[in-house]
Amino acid sequence: MLHQVSLFAANTKGALSKMTSILAENDINIYTMLATDSAEFGIIRLIVDKPEKAVEALEKAGYQCRADLVIAIDMRSDKPGTLDRILKDLKDANVMIRYLYISFDRQTSSPIAVFSTTESETEAFLKGKGYHLLDRF
Secondary structure, three states, X not given: OEEEEEEEEEOOOOHHHHHHHHHHHXXXXXXXXXXXXXXXXXXXXEEEOOHHHHXXXXXXXXXXXXXXXXXXXXXXXXXXXXXHHHHHXXXXXXXXXXXXXXXXXXXXXXXXXXXXXXXXXXXXHHHHOOOEEOOOO
Protein backbone atom coordinates (compact mmCIF):
# COMPACT_ATOMS: atom_id res chain seq x y z
CA MET A 1 0.00 0.00 0.00
CA LEU A 2 1.02 3.59 -0.56
CA HIS A 3 0.89 6.56 1.77
CA GLN A 4 -1.22 9.37 0.37
CA VAL A 5 -1.23 12.86 1.86
CA SER A 6 -4.67 14.50 2.01
CA LEU A 7 -5.24 18.12 2.96
CA PHE A 8 -7.84 20.84 2.94
CA ALA A 9 -7.09 24.09 1.12
CA ALA A 10 -9.07 27.28 0.67
CA ASN A 11 -10.80 27.68 -2.68
CA THR A 12 -8.86 30.84 -3.54
CA LYS A 13 -6.52 32.02 -6.28
CA GLY A 14 -3.02 30.74 -5.71
CA ALA A 15 -3.99 28.15 -3.08
CA LEU A 16 -2.52 25.25 -5.05
CA SER A 17 0.63 27.20 -5.84
CA LYS A 18 1.15 27.99 -2.15
CA MET A 19 0.88 24.30 -1.28
CA THR A 20 3.20 23.14 -4.08
CA SER A 21 5.72 25.84 -3.11
CA ILE A 22 5.90 24.42 0.41
CA LEU A 23 6.57 20.97 -1.00
CA ALA A 24 9.19 22.31 -3.44
CA GLU A 25 10.96 24.24 -0.66
CA ASN A 26 11.18 20.98 1.30
CA ASP A 27 12.52 19.01 -1.70
CA ILE A 28 9.39 16.83 -1.88
CA ASN A 29 8.52 15.38 -5.27
CA ILE A 30 4.86 15.02 -6.25
CA TYR A 31 4.16 11.77 -8.12
CA THR A 32 0.42 12.24 -8.50
CA MET A 33 -2.11 14.80 -7.36
CA LEU A 34 -5.88 15.11 -7.36
CA ALA A 35 -7.59 18.35 -6.41
CA THR A 36 -11.36 18.46 -5.95
CA ASP A 37 -13.43 21.40 -4.82
CA SER A 38 -16.53 22.46 -3.03
CA ALA A 39 -17.88 25.96 -2.51
CA GLU A 40 -15.30 27.11 0.05
CA PHE A 41 -12.47 24.58 0.19
CA GLY A 42 -10.78 21.88 -1.78
CA ILE A 43 -9.47 18.45 -0.90
CA ILE A 44 -6.02 17.76 -2.30
CA ARG A 45 -4.76 14.18 -2.48
CA LEU A 46 -1.07 13.66 -3.16
CA ILE A 47 1.32 10.78 -3.48
CA VAL A 48 4.79 12.12 -2.83
CA ASP A 49 8.25 10.70 -2.32
CA LYS A 50 8.43 11.76 1.36
CA PRO A 51 4.91 11.61 2.86
CA GLU A 52 5.94 12.09 6.50
CA LYS A 53 8.04 15.13 5.65
CA ALA A 54 5.19 16.50 3.51
CA VAL A 55 2.68 16.23 6.36
CA GLU A 56 5.12 17.89 8.74
CA ALA A 57 5.87 20.79 6.37
CA LEU A 58 2.23 21.33 5.41
CA GLU A 59 1.01 21.25 9.03
CA LYS A 60 3.75 23.71 10.00
CA ALA A 61 2.37 26.01 7.29
CA GLY A 62 -1.12 25.75 8.82
CA TYR A 63 -2.74 23.09 6.64
CA GLN A 64 -5.01 20.46 8.11
CA CYS A 65 -3.72 17.21 6.63
CA ARG A 66 -3.10 13.54 7.22
CA ALA A 67 -1.47 10.51 5.65
CA ASP A 68 -3.69 7.60 4.61
CA LEU A 69 -3.01 4.24 3.04
CA VAL A 70 -4.31 3.74 -0.49
CA ILE A 71 -4.09 0.87 -2.96
CA ALA A 72 -2.41 1.39 -6.32
CA ILE A 73 -2.89 -1.17 -9.09
CA ASP A 74 -0.64 -1.19 -12.13
CA MET A 75 -3.32 -1.58 -14.79
CA ARG A 76 -0.63 -2.66 -17.32
CA SER A 77 -2.93 -1.71 -20.18
CA ASP A 78 -4.64 1.39 -21.43
CA LYS A 79 -7.17 -0.66 -23.39
CA PRO A 80 -10.90 -0.08 -22.92
CA GLY A 81 -12.34 -2.32 -20.21
CA THR A 82 -9.21 -2.67 -18.06
CA LEU A 83 -10.56 -0.54 -15.22
CA ASP A 84 -13.99 -2.11 -15.63
CA ARG A 85 -12.51 -5.59 -15.05
CA ILE A 86 -10.81 -4.40 -11.84
CA LEU A 87 -13.98 -2.74 -10.59
CA LYS A 88 -16.10 -5.81 -11.38
CA ASP A 89 -13.70 -8.01 -9.41
CA LEU A 90 -13.94 -5.60 -6.47
CA LYS A 91 -17.74 -5.44 -6.73
CA ASP A 92 -17.95 -9.25 -6.83
CA ALA A 93 -15.82 -9.33 -3.66
CA ASN A 94 -18.23 -6.83 -2.03
CA VAL A 95 -15.53 -4.15 -1.73
CA MET A 96 -16.78 -0.58 -1.41
CA ILE A 97 -14.52 2.03 -2.98
CA ARG A 98 -14.51 5.41 -1.24
CA TYR A 99 -12.81 7.22 -4.13
CA LEU A 100 -10.62 6.40 -7.11
CA TYR A 101 -8.38 8.29 -9.50
CA ILE A 102 -6.06 7.32 -12.33
CA SER A 103 -2.39 8.18 -12.59
CA PHE A 104 0.45 6.94 -14.80
CA ASP A 105 3.79 5.29 -14.22
CA ARG A 106 6.29 7.86 -15.48
CA GLN A 107 8.74 5.25 -16.77
CA THR A 108 6.39 2.80 -18.48
CA SER A 109 3.40 5.09 -19.18
CA SER A 110 1.21 2.33 -17.74
CA PRO A 111 -2.00 3.59 -16.09
CA ILE A 112 -2.30 3.17 -12.34
CA ALA A 113 -5.63 3.03 -10.51
CA VAL A 114 -5.31 4.58 -7.04
CA PHE A 115 -8.20 4.03 -4.67
CA SER A 116 -9.29 4.06 -1.07
CA THR A 117 -11.39 1.44 0.65
CA THR A 118 -12.19 0.55 4.24
CA GLU A 119 -12.05 -3.19 3.48
CA SER A 120 -8.88 -4.51 5.12
CA GLU A 121 -8.69 -7.67 2.97
CA THR A 122 -8.71 -5.84 -0.37
CA GLU A 123 -4.96 -5.86 -0.88
CA ALA A 124 -4.68 -9.62 -0.27
CA PHE A 125 -7.71 -10.26 -2.49
CA LEU A 126 -6.23 -8.30 -5.40
CA LYS A 127 -2.86 -10.01 -5.08
CA GLY A 128 -4.64 -13.35 -5.08
CA LYS A 129 -6.40 -12.38 -8.31
CA GLY A 130 -3.00 -11.70 -9.90
CA TYR A 131 -3.05 -7.91 -9.87
CA HIS A 132 0.27 -6.08 -9.56
CA LEU A 133 0.03 -3.68 -6.62
CA LEU A 134 2.51 -0.85 -6.14
CA ASP A 135 4.14 0.21 -2.91
CA ARG A 136 5.85 3.21 -4.53
CA PHE A 137 5.69 5.32 -7.67
